[in-house]
Amino acid sequence: MQQQIRKRHGALIFWFVFLAVAGGIAATVLLANDRRNLRLVLREIGIETRTMIIPKPGVMESFKGRRLDGIAVMVPGQVFVAPAAGRDSAFLRSLEGKDGRGLCQALRAEGFDTTPWETAAFAPGMLECSYELSVPNPHKPDDPSTFFLMVKGNAAGDLLSARAKVVVTDVEAQPALAKRAADMLKAFALHTRWLDLADGLPKVAALEPFVISSHGIAARFQSEFSGPGRFNLILSAAAPLTAAQRRTRDYFDRARYWPLLPEHGGPRPAVTEAPADG
Numbered sequence: 514m515q516q517q518i519r520k521r522h523g524a525l526i527f528w529f530v531f532l533a534v535a536g537g538i539a540a541t542v543l544l545a546n547d548r549r550n551l552r553l554v555l556r557e558i559g560i561e562t563r564t565m566i567i568p569k570p571g572v573m574e575s576f577k578g579r580r581l582d583g584i585a586v587m588v589p590g591q592v593f594v595a596p597a598a599g600r601d602s603a604f605l606r607s608l609e610g611k612d613g614r615g616l617c618q619a620l621r622a623e624g625f626d627t628t629p630w631e632t633a634a635f636a637p638g639m640l641e642c643s644y645e646l647s648v649p650n651p652h653k654p655d656d657p658s659t660f661f662l663m664v665k666g667n668a669a670g671d672l673l674s675a676r677a678k679v680v681v682t683d684v685e686a687q688p689a690l691a692k693r694a695a696d697m698l699k700a701f702a703l704h705t706r707w708l709d710l711a712d713g714l715p716k717v718a719a720l721e722p723f724v725i726s727s728h729g730i731a732a733r734f735q736s737e738f739s740g741p742g743r744f745n746l747i748l749s750a751a752a753p754l755t756a757a758q759r760r761t762r763d764y765f766d767r768a769r770y771w772p773l774l775p776e777h778g779g780p781r782p783a784v785t786e787a788p789a790d791g
Contacts (some may be wrong), residue, residue: 602764603757606730607675608750611705613666616675617642619704623696625662633665639673641665646693648686658686658742660693674749675701681719681742691718694746698732701748705730710748720744726751729758 526688548613609752614727621627625644633639641663668676678696702711709725710732716723717734721743724734731751737743754762763769775781 545692556595599756600760601757602761603755604728605754605758605761606707606728608705608730609671609760611672611673612670613640613642613664614670616664616672616701616704619664619700620644620664620697623700625693625697625700627662627664630666635685638668639665640668640670647688648683648689650683650686654680656682658682658690660690672705674747676748677746681720681743681744687720687742691720692717694734697750698746701732717746766791 550575579730610623615771617630619628620642625728627644630640633641641662643661647662648660650657650730659680662675664675665673667673675697677694677777679690679694681690694755695714698717699711702708707730709727710781711732713723713732713734721733723733723734729751731749733745733747735745766775773775
């Protein structure tokens with residue numbers, strides 16, 4: 514009987530010591546770092562709520578130090594230079610560097626069966642591709658509705674313009690032709706990565722005239738005065754450029770902005786002949 518009581522007392526003492534040691538370790542871990550771990554545990558089990566502590570207003574303290582007199586400070590001369598008038602520039606978009614052949618390929622991906630990118634028939638220095646669609650008019654067989662587009666570029670491969678002409682002679686053909694014009698504008702915006710031009714897609718699809726002029730590039734969709742149902746979509750460089758846009762263009766043209774000397778490939782001065790002695 515006494516042996517059982519001793520075993521029971523030993524077990525109680527063991528568990529008491531174990532809980533005391535475990536509790537001390539847990540308390541040390543939870544209360545470390547300004548009770549950070551304890552707050553994390555309470556937050557996880559949903560006991561602790563976050564409170565906002567508004568700090569007290571700071572107090573302005575006077576700075577005490579020794580003043581330095583007669584110290585020279587170097588200031589850049591540009592600080593005192595007045596702003597240069599007429600030297601500002603502006604963001605400018607240019608069709609130079611935009612691949613005309615690539616636009617024709619992008620149009621083919623949109624379902625336009627364009628002609629190959631080749632030299633224009635009436636302009637040897639120009640390249641072009643074109644596409645034409647004719648929709649029969651059951652009421653007027655000799656007057657079908659048509660859609661025609663043409664992309665032009667120079668011999669260097671730069672894109673110059675993209676144009677589309679829509680002629681609607683039958684109301685039933687209008688949705689299909691309007692969608693073709695909107696698809697062309699979409700292909701142009703994606704190819705040039707000027708996605709803001711795609712703002713005109715709903716208006717083109719509804720055959721509503723509009724003009725978007727954005728940083729030197731213009732998208733114009735206008736009706737013809739020759740008759741109803743005739744529209745033109747023209748994507749080209751906007752003209753004229755502003756003075757700031759012209760300065761941006763000239764900055765990237767060495768011959769205009771900072772000409773090289775003639776011996777380094779720059780422009781040569783004009784030679785004027787002296788009058789002959791009479």
